[in-house]
Amino acid sequence: MPVKSISIPNGFKVGGVRSGIHKKEGKKDLALFISETPADTAAMFTQSATKAAPVILDIEILKKNKKISAVIANSGCANACTGKKGLQDAKAMCEITEKYFNLPKKSVLCASTGVIGQYIKMPKLKTGMELLKNAIGISSKNEQEAIAAVMTTDTFAKIASKKIKVGVNGAKGEIKIWGCVKGAGMIHPNLKGLHATMLSFILTDAEIDSKNLQKLLENAAEKSFNCVSVDGDTSTNDTLILMANGQSKTGRLSSADMKKFAEALNEVCLSLAKQMAKDGEGATKLIEIEVRNAKNVSDAKAIAATIATSPLFKTAIFGADANWGRVMAAAGRAGVNFDPMKTDVYFGGVLTCKNGMALNFSESKAKKALLKKEVKIVVDLKSGKAASKYYTCDFSYDYVKINGDYRS
């Protein structure tokens, strides 16, 4: 008998199956995240002008109804650039789910990831639905299958979860937050603003109304998903959905507990975002870029983001080369007014550039730091008190290989 997942929140079931939508033999391609009772829901979507059909549809549904019962998601086809038929297909995808699982009308959201410009094979979807009926549940196996079904070029399953005790000394019980994310390429989430095809589904059994939930989600995304870039390409399909079904039975949260919840949600989102950067297409390393002592946060973030998306910087890190000049060059073109003559740059703790000038640093120490799986770059502007972090990965031969031959 499968082990019950210790992390899936009360009242949710998840699952993933092989329907045949994805062209790769045997690949799981259809996932369902379902709440036994309609859940208050918050969501963020790509800001791209070229929005995929599921994104257009979800935005429309959420305008009228924020009590959501389920999210159905597929891999293998993005259902983007598919015109009216694409929109009809997305609608049918939700309606079929409602029918098969006996859910209220307009209470299902959908999400897709995969090749742009192809239609979803609708007959396969029905096959998938039948299979999902038996495949959903609350075990670790169901959890792994659900995530596997939305993965594309991802090389590992990305999950994060947290539990928090609520009430004085935990008197009111426990709340669970569970999230997964899919995304390895076209990652530069900009959900008002995320940039990627990232699909992330976060479930919690806390009782929080959708308005507050939306605020919490936007705050969490700002410091996590919106601080990740694999290749600077924002996707047509980026979707982040947070469902809260109240099934922890802990009631409305006190402001102290709300704060705890916000922190836990931030942690879950940050963990997912970092896992996504680590699993960037072709990545050999996770890179954390911290810009410190800037005049304000937006300056710090702009510089960190520009470094994180510089191909010259990312190829240097792939080569474990402490080429701090490329960091200074990227910072320079970030559109921020700062003083290069005051700027210090650290590679993995090694000070390589002081006051904008070369230092006689230990190349071997820097090289050793850069050969690790996680690399930290710090840019200290020494001009204020604001800071920002950004997460990315290195740029390798495999990135080119994966993307020079993805569609075919």
Add this chain to the structure above:
Amino acid sequence: MPVKSISIPNGFKVGGVRSGIHKKEGKKDLALFISETPADTAAMFTQSATKAAPVILDIEILKKNKKISAVIANSGCANACTGKKGLQDAKAMCEITEKYFNLPKKSVLCASTGVIGQYIKMPKLKTGMELLKNAIGISSKNEQEAIAAVMTTDTFAKIASKKIKVGVNGAKGEIKIWGCVKGAGMIHPNLKGLHATMLSFILTDAEIDSKNLQKLLENAAEKSFNCVSVDGDTSTNDTLILMANGQSKTGRLSSADMKKFAEALNEVCLSLAKQMAKDGEGATKLIEIEVRNAKNVSDAKAIAATIATSPLFKTAIFGADANWGRVMAAAGRAGVNFDPMKTDVYFGGVLTCKNGMALNFSESKAKKALLKKEVKIVVDLKSGKAASKYYTCDFSYDYVKINGDYRS
């Protein structure tokens, strides 16, 4: 005896030598472009906040004097992030040139390209000066040597020249324009705004005052150097200098001749820009992206630039994959309000996407077009009359190879 260059304008001499500034044995690394009489000069520089010492110095010199006698340029060291000493070195570089060639004070500009954060080896510079005395001239050999001395990862010399007849039926004689450019990586010129390390020196024997010259240069750059990207990385050293010494002896230009000159200058700049994209680091193809029928030019340019800098698009072209979905995705994140449902996309003349949707196009025809050395992508927005072109190259394994191991 070397063949006289048919293209170097009257009254200019050029040359390039090996001084030893560049660490690679035998590599030419010091170039001189000199006018026998001080020339009216226009220039554009990187907009980076991290400006290299030669850029800071040139801007300062040109504030006081627009009659320039020479440009001295080196490869192998960018003289960027070098603080006060770097600025002193740049000044010394100009002053030594003035002394050795007996030129007026503050009439020499300088430019550098190479590794950031290292000082120029000044004793080598003096050796170079001695050699330059004999190496400058007006032959094709001098021309090739001058260009070779500013090249870094460039794989071929990039030159363009034009001649125009002035006066009614050419009665006033002939004007020459000659230009060269260096640049293969960190190319995304933004000279107010160019983005790259591109160094470009353009010489003409036309008689045009520096104020008009500046306007002509800015117009020409807007449609050429500012429409090129190799990797989206703007350099600390980008420099574009245009010198006009009047030695054609054709006098002030009539407005008709001025127009002819502007066209010729545009052609020279565009040719140089395209050569630079073609020689992008690791490039196997030149890609021209045209965005048509936009509401306005800035929309068209923003979309073209976003496509040109998308790693996903550029790796697809490397793989000769007509992945128009990535074009639509990149267009979508350009920050422009357009209607994807009206947009058509052509790959090498093959319509791959009509009204934002997939077409059943001939993959083999598209593949054939994408396997050529020059590839044209057209995005037709069908929403207005404005258009813009952008030039870039594909993203290959060699880009990663070159940049994962450049500094060491």
